[in-house]
Amino acid sequence: MDLFPILEELTQKTPSKILLVVLDGVGGLPQQPGGPTELAAAKTPNLDALAQKSALGLLTPVYPGLAPGSGPGHLSLFGYDPFKYLVGRGALSAIGIGADFQDGDIGVRGNFATLDAQGNVLDRRAGRPSDEENRRIVAKLKEAIEEIEGVRIHFYTESEHRFVVILRTGGLGDKVTDTDPQKTGVPPLQSHAHDPNDTASAKTAAILNTLSERIREVLKDEPKINGALFRGISERPKFPSMGQVYKLTPACIASYPMYKGVASLVGMEVLPVEGVEDAPEGKIKVLQENWKRFDFFYLHFKKTDSTGEDGNFAEKAHKVEIFDALLPKLLALEPDVLAITGDHSTPSILKAHSWHPVPLLLHAPYLRNDAAQRFTEDEAAKGSLGHLRGVELMPLLLAHAGKLQKYGA
């Protein structure tokens, strides 16, 4: 059920500050039965000390058995039901590459393809070109195609054969079919609106069909990349903002485009972070400098996920230790409510996102006694917070921060 109408009524603005730290993919698995997980193997004196005066629990971000992508995982942590607040594929790609993607824009996932002389698809991925080759083609398209019927066309490289198109102007709908036929030997499909009376979507379909032809003209002398297939055509979703629902003034501190994009969808102000890659020190500096301006901070660390995806157990444990060393700086800011958790598990033995619950640590007023001694999966299972769903986290944080009034008399 969607608790937003109720939360909108019950939340109140207060000076208290909430800091939500997301260690991406932090949950793990032992390398062999009985062994430690990455979190258990890490030496984390600061997290250990904090855990002993905090409450812990386990959090299933989306649903038991479901390994969430970054979108649903994060939306859940922000309190947005990931089965209701959907982000279309095209929109997610546009957000993921950090494109300039605004309200009213339509995001489209493109595949560069090889077509034969009759216009039938020979290879739906054009032999998987290099990113460099992709960029060369995208530059050529940008040069040649700036607009169609008054709609601005923006091209972006994603990787290999994947690119993103953003259509900009008001009045476009996204209820249209893909042009990707999902097989070879046939021509690209014509896009059309699901409902012929939906003129906004019909306009999008017409533009995409023209764009398809224009791309073939521009690339007609290319040996491999001489066509494009469109999928996941979707507008930038319009979600209620955290300001509206929770009466928070929220900020995002993250380095990677995907996380900044999802944060912007829920109405966070995305603060610029200096430094390369995960930039942990740069993030702490931004947090310190902006501490007075906001009452909710989402602080994201990526590398616990990427090292898990690489299958590097020791390196994932090391990334936890790097966070542990930074923790005193977070505590020095004295957040009223501090939560540390993940958006999903990424066990290094799986080299992928998994469905396992993540540990949750809550340092806040009004906690019960807690048996958990460390921020690990095993200890969190003993914690006083029990086992929560991702969407249940925000109401709990708001309650501990004194921002949630009684429900009913």
Added chain:
Amino acid sequence: MDLFPILEELTQKTPSKILLVVLDGVGGLPQQPGGPTELAAAKTPNLDALAQKSALGLLTPVYPGLAPGSGPGHLSLFGYDPFKYLVGRGALSAIGIGADFQDGDIGVRGNFATLDAQGNVLDRRAGRPSDEENRRIVAKLKEAIEEIEGVRIHFYTESEHRFVVILRTGGLGDKVTDTDPQKTGVPPLQSHAHDPNDTASAKTAAILNTLSERIREVLKDEPKINGALFRGISERPKFPSMGQVYKLTPACIASYPMYKGVASLVGMEVLPVEGVEDAPEGKIKVLQENWKRFDFFYLHFKKTDSTGEDGNFAEKAHKVEIFDALLPKLLALEPDVLAITGDHSTPSILKAHSWHPVPLLLHAPYLRNDAAQRFTEDEAAKGSLGHLRGVELMPLLLAHAGKLQKYGA
């Protein structure tokens, strides 16, 4: 999701008896980290002995982070989804003061207000009069205004500036706007139906507008209380009864109007209780005398909540001890299923309802082994029942009582 259609099909009438004891606001918090809660501090030899042969668990009455009022807290324990089975504010006030409030009646929350010579609101609370002054004005209104357009008007004192009006006759709707402008310097608003085609609600609005004028006439010589503002106009809700859904013959044993009112909404027979205030002994006597007539008893004790609201840790613990002393009399009746829990937590350090889960004790046949040794928050967290939601309690009690058939073949 609403399980009622399924429960209606699966429940069966049997002779077994269920006793649900609600210690209002029983959940607590330690006064300092690591210290005992009120329950842990109380000396409870009888509860301890019972816990050792019972199963325990934690119950989140409504939703993580939500501190429930008495209405949603109790409805959840009775198995009524508190997000679906809503009680309007006016109805809840009428129920809370124990007014004669019947099906088809409309309940209205009134504020006595001070209006200036132009009819603008000077003070929305008329200087917060004493309850005695409130009663004097209510008596004057009762005398002067008995009906409007064939609708009977009943006035009740609530407290200070708050009073309740009940409109009695069939054919009235409650989809109308408030007359309280929520600010001073403007006249009271005219009530109107949300939908002008809703004639039943339009009639209510017309009556309230007339009532507003009549009250001003009657009170025109009063120095302070010379007007009234109406809010939360709502009919007595019509909920499916526990008899219908569970095939139970349920009884309520409670002293305070609010709890008797909520029990009557779900179709319990409210048994009269002798004695003052919480009247623990009086309640036990009623339970004993009526033991044969019913198969479900809701037995309510209020003082664990009121002492928590007062912030009196020691006194709250003492109220638990008073209940502990009565427990052998409950056990002597040999209920087939005995559940002891709360409708929400009221930690004395918060002096208010809170969102923390409450302990649940279940003494019944067919229990698994259980590690919990006492009826406390910490021990309940170790219990074999795990962590439940309020609405999940009734199916569990019905199952242990042998009243719930297999779901599906």
